[in-house]
Amino acid sequence: MKLNSYKTPKHVAIIMDGNGRWALKKSLPRIRGHIHGVQAVRRTIKAAKKFGIKYLTLYAFSTENWKRDEKEIKFLFSLLKEYLRKERESFIKNRIKFLTIGNIQKLPQDIQNEIKSLKKATSGFRDFFLILALNYGARDEIIRAIRKVLKKKKIGDLKKSFENSLDTAKIPDPDLIIRTSGEKRLSNFLLYQGAYSELYFTKTLWPDFDEEALSKAILVYKRRKRRFGGY
Numbered sequence: 001m002k003l004n005s006y007k008t009p010k011h012v013a014i015i016m017d018g019n020g021r022w023a024l025k026k027s028l029p030r031i032r033g034h035i036h037g038v039q040a041v042r043r044t045i046k047a048a049k050k051f052g053i054k055y056l057t058l059y060a061f062s063t064e065n066w067k068r069d070e071k072e073i074k075f076l077f078s079l080l081k082e083y084l085r086k087e088r089e090s091f092i093k094n095r096i097k098f099l100t101i102g103n104i105q106k107l108p109q110d111i112q113n114e115i116k117s118l119k120k121a122t123s124g125f126r127d128f129f130l131i132l133a134l135n136y137g138a139r140d141e142i143i144r145a146i147r148k149v150l151k152k153k154k155i156g157d158l159k160k161s162f163e164n165s166l167d168t169a170k171i172p173d174p175d176l177i178i179r180t181s182g183e184k185r186l187s188n189f190l191l192y193q194g195a196y197s198e199l200y201f202t203k204t205l206w207p208d209f210d211e212e213a214l215s216k217a218i219l220v221y222k223r224r225k226r227r228f229g230g231y
Ligand code: IPE
Pocket: 016, 017, 018, 019, 020, 021, 022, 060, 061, 065, 076, 181, 206
């Protein structure tokens, strides 16, 4: 089949969904799904780098995920803390710049410290950007951006000013948004930036996601025709 002229997407964003159902299928507690989900994160970063993707955004915790049991939330944050600590060496070795989107000021202080520390340690890198969406919600991001714009003495070009106030300032719009687990919705993810993103849904549950699953998504992307309102 003739592939479209599209190159590898520059920015891939993933809604990592299905950890709970993965565990349920195996009669395991939900948290086991999250533990295996971390392995899928490691595999996906490695594969994304290998395929020449420059920006990888992973939706890890939404502004709506606070609705979950306190126990599960606590476990997710302990897992995140462990991940941020353990990955430090590998991020430096692989020249990965670590960034976040979402309101991290609302996260537990120890997590904020880990985030700050990893950002600092990787701030000089430009080869690959790993962006974790933490306490992220597009509606919340947009409202926070508007607040920032309103605080400015001189707004100037409103579009520019607004976009520079989003958490994704300096990050290109996602070319491809992937959602695992078979759900077909965006769940408050990159609603402004994803205006022209290609969407790809797979039934694969997040803990099973791997290099092959990512390569399939990229292949589908390459066959798409992006028009951006033109021809
Ligand atoms: C995604 O898996 C991880 C987070 C949202 C933190 P879920 O925990 O949503 O898994 P399901 O959707 O219940 O299977």
